Amino acid sequence: MEQSGWSQMGDVAIRLENVTKSFDGASGAAVDNLSLDIENGSIIALLGPSGCGKTTTLRMINRLIEPTSGKIEINGVDVMSQSPQELRRGIGYVIQQVGLFPHRTIASNIATVPKMLGWDKSRSAERVEELTTLVGLDHEMLDRYPDELSGGQQQRVGVARALAADPPVLLMDEPFGAVDPIVRGRLQDELLALQTQVSKTIVLVTHDVDEALRVADKIALMNVGGVIEQLATPDELMRAPANDFVRSFVGEDRGLRRLALNAVSALRFHQGPVVSADATFDEAEHAMALEGSDWLGITIDEIFAGWARADDVRAARANGTELRDVERFEPIAQVEPTSTLRAAMELIMSSNSSVAVINDGGRFGGVITLEDIRRALSSADIETADGTA
Amino acid sequence: MSSAPIPSLIAEATNPIIRWEWVVEEWDQVWDAIVEHLILTMLAMLMGLVVSAILAAIALRFRWTMTPITATTSLIYTLPSVALFALLAPVFGNLSRWTAVLPLAAYTLLILVTNIVAGFQAVPASVRDAADGMGMSPMRRVWSVDLPLAVPYILTGIRIAAVSTVGLVTVAAIIGQGGLGRLIFSGLRRAFWTPMTVGASLSIALALVIDALIILVGLWLVPWQRRRKAATR
């Protein structure tokens, strides 16, 4: 996966410098002296409770709201240096209720900005087809009208419409809030998949911690007045909350949430009470003793072949049976390197065993115990679920 | 009730409700009446639309004016038509079309203003926001987004206004302007029922035809409301 956020480190796509917004008649500023740099090609989540100014901040980037003071630059260019319309045509904008034009077909909706920019018909049509495939929409939908589509489909169109003119920046305001959790999860995954293909700078406003954790490269946790309480990667936010506000916003189950963020592959290899079928009985005894385990795992040609009871092993030794012929039981708890730690823990707890076997494409990849998981979470250097550090 | 029917008139009532030969003979007269009726209706509608559009624009831009505008137009609406026509007769004179068109237009204001304003207010805020966010200039947005979405409401207003105007045009006959209303009166004056029946039924028919026509125009202009929502995920 292209790690665009890091290969162009220091490449700032959006810069907010001392941005303040006060509304007439309101007591405090909605956004007070906010400064933030957003890296090119990254997804940043503006996360916070309602009223914290995250939407206001977003809407200042494309000047739907004009800042009272401060400067905003996109790719080094001051947003005030163009007309608002020109600016917005170069920025994708996706909102919660989607806002598709009911009186135009899906195809026509998607082609809105290209049409405004004067693209010729064939180029527009081609682009519409391209985007429809990209967002995973059935091409049949193109001639339909918005009210014929489900919520999830509508939002896909919304995203396609925002990307039509291939803007470098995408602004999203609670884009998946209006659909049910199953569809929401799907759309979030698709956004991540999309990002690997198009690599945009995405600013996502959300009040949903899980959404931010799942989708964002960086999270800006905001408090009332547009104050950034912490700017960090999802894992960092969970592992080391900066203050009480962050702690309470993120929730008591930070540890559990981190489990969902990290994969089995992040753990160091742990052999466990497992030996090859060709090993000696001494080696087998040694492995079991080391782990304090009543079971022995046996691999044959590097493939995990099952668990054997300690008593059965000793009995076999006593009456001269081969190690490889001892009765074995199928492992119930198996995970893959890409499984989350949470899934592994779930499996261990529900399958009444204390270890899970890692099945790395058929080969034995080590074991996991609850202790392994706990130890990993408390260490500072852990890789995130998608492999980036 | 006061005026007792005159015996001679009752005798005359053997006069059939409608004598078709008359219709054929006097078709020119009937046709002129229809055309005149249509002209008055269209002039009144046009004037009403122009004024209503202006008032609606004001009401949409300056929210506080909505109440006084609604109050005034409804007050006008409740003015008795006979009184209003009679009032304006000496002003423009009986021979001018405007004596009738002005009050007729005034009666359309309430429904037209109400519906135009409602139409624009019905444009979902999210659609407007999305349009602005994509870089549409305000003018462009009003023209290509707000207006098409307001059309169903506006057309309903036009439909109701047109149909009720057709009905009111007949009353304008009391001041000598009135298309089919004049047929009614000429029949009444002569105790000859055919023109009366013809005038009255044609004005009702005209109203129904205009109603149907506008509905058809609506269906043609608003294809996106014709389709039903699919239940796919």
Place this chain on the structure above:
Amino acid sequence: MIGAMAAARPSQTAVPRDIGFFEWFFDPDTWTGPDGILASLVDTVVLCAAVTLVAVAVSVPTAALLAHLRRAEVSSTWLVSISRAVPTFAIAALLVPWSLERGWGFEPWPIFIALFLLAVVPIYLNTYTAIRQQPEGTVEAARALGYSERSILTKVEFALASSLILAGIRVAAIQVVATEPIRAFLGGDGLGRYVRDGFGQNNNTLVIGGIVLIGGLAALTGLTFVALERLVLPNGVRRLARQQGDKTP
């Protein structure tokens, strides 16, 4: 025969052409007598009241029943669309020959029926809407408490709906009063006669008098109903109706 009809109408007012308005208006003779203002006023009021009462008697129970049973939605919607379009004059004119044919004369049936149709629409619509739009919760709660269906209709739904219904009756009454003057042009009398005779005799005083009387009565009707509503309805109900969006003018 034509001349006979014109001349034999007993309702013609004999007034000198150049009399001033105030002179005419404040002359007691103008008010008294079978052709006087009072008589015409009574004539008009009686007709309008009768029409309104019959319209109420017919529309309110029908609408209430249909709304409570949740029936007839489509026809009610259709009624909304033609609600302002009843061509009263044309209908009345059409009914005149029919009425004469049956020996009933020019009055009262043509104008009565035409005005009745006019009045029915707002009364029916408001009653239907008022009862149909009752929040389901209120009705369900009443049912759960053990009210009989009839009790629900009368005690719960009706009380809440009364404001809208009364507003509908007000609209109907005003429209009837405002439209009634056409009767004078269809062989009848009432307050419209002054405008009719004023035109016929080219007498502006009569015309102005007619306008004043007609307009005055319409205004009076409106005010009467507003006062009536204020008296009859408890404050809470009126506030509730306004919240529910009583948009009748």
